[in-house]
Amino acid sequence: MNIIVCIKQILDPEIPARDFRVDGAKRQAERGSANLVTNIFCENALETALQVRDAHGGKITVVTCGGVEAEEVLRKALALKADEAVLLESPIENPDPLFVARTLAAGIRKLEPFDVVLVGREAGDWGAGQTGGLLAEELSTPCIAFAESFAPGTEPGRLQVKRQTDNGWEGFESSTPLVITITNHDKNVPRIPKTRDVMQSYRKPLTKWPLAELGIDVDSNGGYSHIADLFVPVKETHCEFLSGDTLEAKVDALAERLAGIIRSI
């Protein structure tokens, strides 16, 4: 099976709120001392791909858009035993979702044939959750969102996909090629690369395609949407700490407040 996994490098979402700053002029987060990491849902997607390849054979190609620093997430994917890695060299720091989808689609077309493209459900930075859907439209394939796993279907050229819904799960069978967005699940917790594999990943080849080679016009960014404003919201909530001389008095105070709200509903 020919699997393409799109991954995204993001600012570490674990950065504490007190260290988080935005650059209002550039309308993006300041890097500060935070690490750049692979988006967690993209790691779930790669893990899902690795499990399918290990069980059924095939090839995994990881693709990302970005500058030279994005090579790091590709190296990490290679350390986890992805077969090939492609960097779509983009100078744009804050691309709109359609620009990203068009860039990825152009890169993926150069990698044809493929059976399935996996993307994370959303990214931990902008969280737009649009890449999978837009990519499917650009590639004219179906799309199944919020999947936790997939496997070969009942006949060649078909895949079975299990996805999470609001109150359970659904199983689909789809023709290939297909775009799937992957969500987190206890079955696709990302594995940790071995130190030796990390070292070796730096000796593996990395394919780089500049945007011009993909026929992507840099000026088309922002035609879909743009960030009109970005700010850290001021929390106006003032917490009233309930007090009392004894534990019982404190519990009474809390119970009264809770009961008042419950009665008002």
Add this chain to the structure above:
Amino acid sequence: MPDVVACLWGRAGMDRAAQGLLGAGRRLAESLGEKLHAVVVGPVDPAAVEAARTAADKVVLVEDELLAEYNAENYLAALTAVCGQLAPRAVLLGNDVYSQELTARLAHRLGGSAAGDAVDVAIADGQLRATRGVYGGKATAVIALAKTPAVVWIRARAMAPAPARAPGEVELLSLGLAQDSRVSLISSHADAKEGVRLEEARLIVSGGRGLGGPGPFEQLQALAAAMGAQMAASRAACDAGWVPASWQVGQTGKKVAPELYLAVAISGASQHIMGIADSKVICAINRDPDAPIFKHCRFGLVEDYQKVIGPLTAKLGQHA
């Protein structure tokens, strides 16, 4: 022609999300001085149609045997056809899985642009702007959607319903859809339903890493039962396997909007706050007065939960 279309799923009925979606659509339409159409896809019961009429100027019922079960390709074809005909400026969807799955694809097919997880939508400088949390809720962004229609899924459950008005007209639309043979639903499973769904819940009691294990969740469940509340948990508690993943609230879990969210032994990481930010009242029990959760609380108690939960359950049981 309407300027605003709200897309609803017939099978969901007029739940809190549908009412919030129509409320948001009504307010946006009024700000534009235009009309709101509700497009209901798939089989729908008459009571839900009547409820939708009181919020929308027109209810368009899209019926087709291919829409009986949810299928992204068929639902997308139906919405593309209807919204293509209505040519609205904005198309609003709710915050269920289906809406999130279809929003960007619908925008692409209509030649528009999309945004998701909006807590507010408004028109400025002739463009629709969607306000939403980004960077795990640490920042707020206002996204300007450059292409029309703007297709946006919103946190509908957190939005106020529209005030009742004279019922709008109802139109039945048959599309004669062509079967999409690419994707088919082969199985589905609904979790055993205990009370209302977490996203619809008005009262939530939630436990976190500070509980230290699965045992204390049983105590919390007794408290939740005394309050008539649903149970939830932070990611740390779910990742540890103490409670089912379906209880998880936060950026990678469910986004809830209850009247009251009681956080017990939850520190309040921004990813968790992103899932509860639309709660009307947040309160917390935590022994650390500096826990970030208190920055989001209306009131709270600085105490060891182990000393509080038992007597609190007994007290609230008396109130019930």
